[in-house]
Amino acid sequence: MTTIQDLLSPATGMGAVTLRVGNLDTMVDFYRDAVTLDVLSQDGELAVLGRGGTPVVILMHAPELKSAEPRQAGLYHTAILFESEAALAATVYSMAQRAPGTFTGSADHLVSKAFYFNDPEGNGIELYWDRDRTEWSWAHGQIEMATLYLDPNEFLEANLTEATAADPRVGGASVGHVHLSVGDVDTAREFYVDRLGFETTTMFGNQALFVSAGGYHHHMAMNVWESKGAGRRPLALGLGQVEIMVPTLDEVAAVNERLTHFGMQTQDDGRSVTVSDPWDNIVKITVAA
Numbered sequence: 595m596t597t598i599q600d601l602l603s604p605a606t607g608m609g610a611v612t613l614r615v616g617n618l619d620t621m622v623d624f625y626r627d628a629v630t631l632d633v634l635s636q637d638g639e640l641a642v643l644g645r646g647g648t649p650v651v652i653l654m655h656a657p658e659l660k661s662a663e664p665r666q667a668g669l670y671h672t673a674i675l676f677e678s679e680a681a682l683a684a685t686v687y688s689m690a691q692r693a694p695g696t697f698t699g700s701a702d703h704l705v706s707k708a709f710y711f712n713d714p715e716g717n718g719i720e721l722y723w724d725r726d727r728t729e730w731s732w733a734h735g736q737i738e739m740a741t742l743y744l745d746p747n748e749f750l751e752a753n754l755t756e757a758t759a760a761d762p763r764v765g766g767a768s769v770g771h772v773h774l775s776v777g778d779v780d781t782a783r784e785f786y787v788d789r790l791g792f793e794t795t796t797m798f799g800n801q802a803l804f805v806s807a808g809g810y811h812h813h814m815a816m817n818v819w820e821s822k823g824a825g826r827r828p829l830a831l832g833l834g835q836v837e838i839m840v841p842t843l844d845e846v847a848a849v850n851e852r853l854t855h856f857g858m859q860t861q862d863d864g865r866s867v868t869v870s871d872p873w874d875n876i877v878k879i880t881v882a883a
Contacts, residue, residue, distance in 0.1 A: 600852060602791040602838075603845050604808030608769040609837030609880065610642070610649035611672045613717055616831050618655040620714050625651055628693035629674070629719070630685045630762045645767040650674055654834055661716070662832045667776050667824040667873035669833035670817060671710065671718030675770030682707070682723040683753035684762035686746065689721070700749075702742040705730050705811040709746065715831060722770065730811065736796040737804070737811045771806075771813050772836050774875055775821035779803045781872050782816035789856045790838075790877070791849060813838070826874045833875060835868075839882040849879045 866880035
């Protein structure tokens with residue numbers, strides 16, 4: 595049973611997602627022009643994109659790698675959280691204009707409204723806005739979520755203006771959560787809840803697990819929808835690293851102590867701890883800037 599001292603801080607959040615990419619120029623263009631992120635830095639084989647100085651995606655050029663095989667573990671999607679429905683609508687409109695054909699769906703999840711896309715190398719993206727926490731419902735310790743129909747055109751009609759259509763960089767954006775494809779849910783729960791220190795917020799049988807810190811609906815999720823039984827990932831294009839942000843160095847040290855207690859191999863550089871989950875998804879726990 596997880597005890598309070600074994601939990602991640604309620605102030606925990608998500609940092610940038612690192613992607614290994616085959617065509618750096620194409621991917622930078624997509625995340626800048628369609629997803630409406632700013633290029634925060636670009637140095638040779640590495641580009642950092644985000645909003646308002648907050649990194650969202652780090653693109654690492656790795657043309658020597660092959661694409662991941664279908665049904666492997668890895669990234670399901672990076673979920674980018676927008677501050678308002680107007681900001682979300684502006685980017686959804688930008689995606690429709692600049693990256694037609696990348697849209698894969700939309701949904702009202704009760705806690706949020708979300709739109710789904712794929713980037714040019716097949717990495718999933720969720721663009722979403724959260725309802726206020728006072729509107730969320732909990733029952734028996736689990737957040738109530740659903741997948742209800744959300745009409746993209748009606749959403750844009752209600753929230754897009756001429757000004758935001760012309761200049762879609764409205765307000766801030768950050769990584770709200772990261773969703774992974776894994777081999778099985780029980781093993782995911784053992785690592786992400788029992789060892790890393792998240793709390794379970796909801797489960798969908800043996801198909802999906804949602805976890806968070808501080809009562810958020812989910813900072814991370816793991817599912818087997820396309821990857822049931824998957825083993826460790828070979829080095830390939832796609833997910834490079836997931837970053838979890840905690841408020842203090844003491845929190846980093848506490849996580850490292852928990853992980854090593856369970857026999858996990860970690861790398862500790864004094865400010866961050868890096869560990870591989872059971873599918874070799876790299877997770878970095880670091881202090882928020």
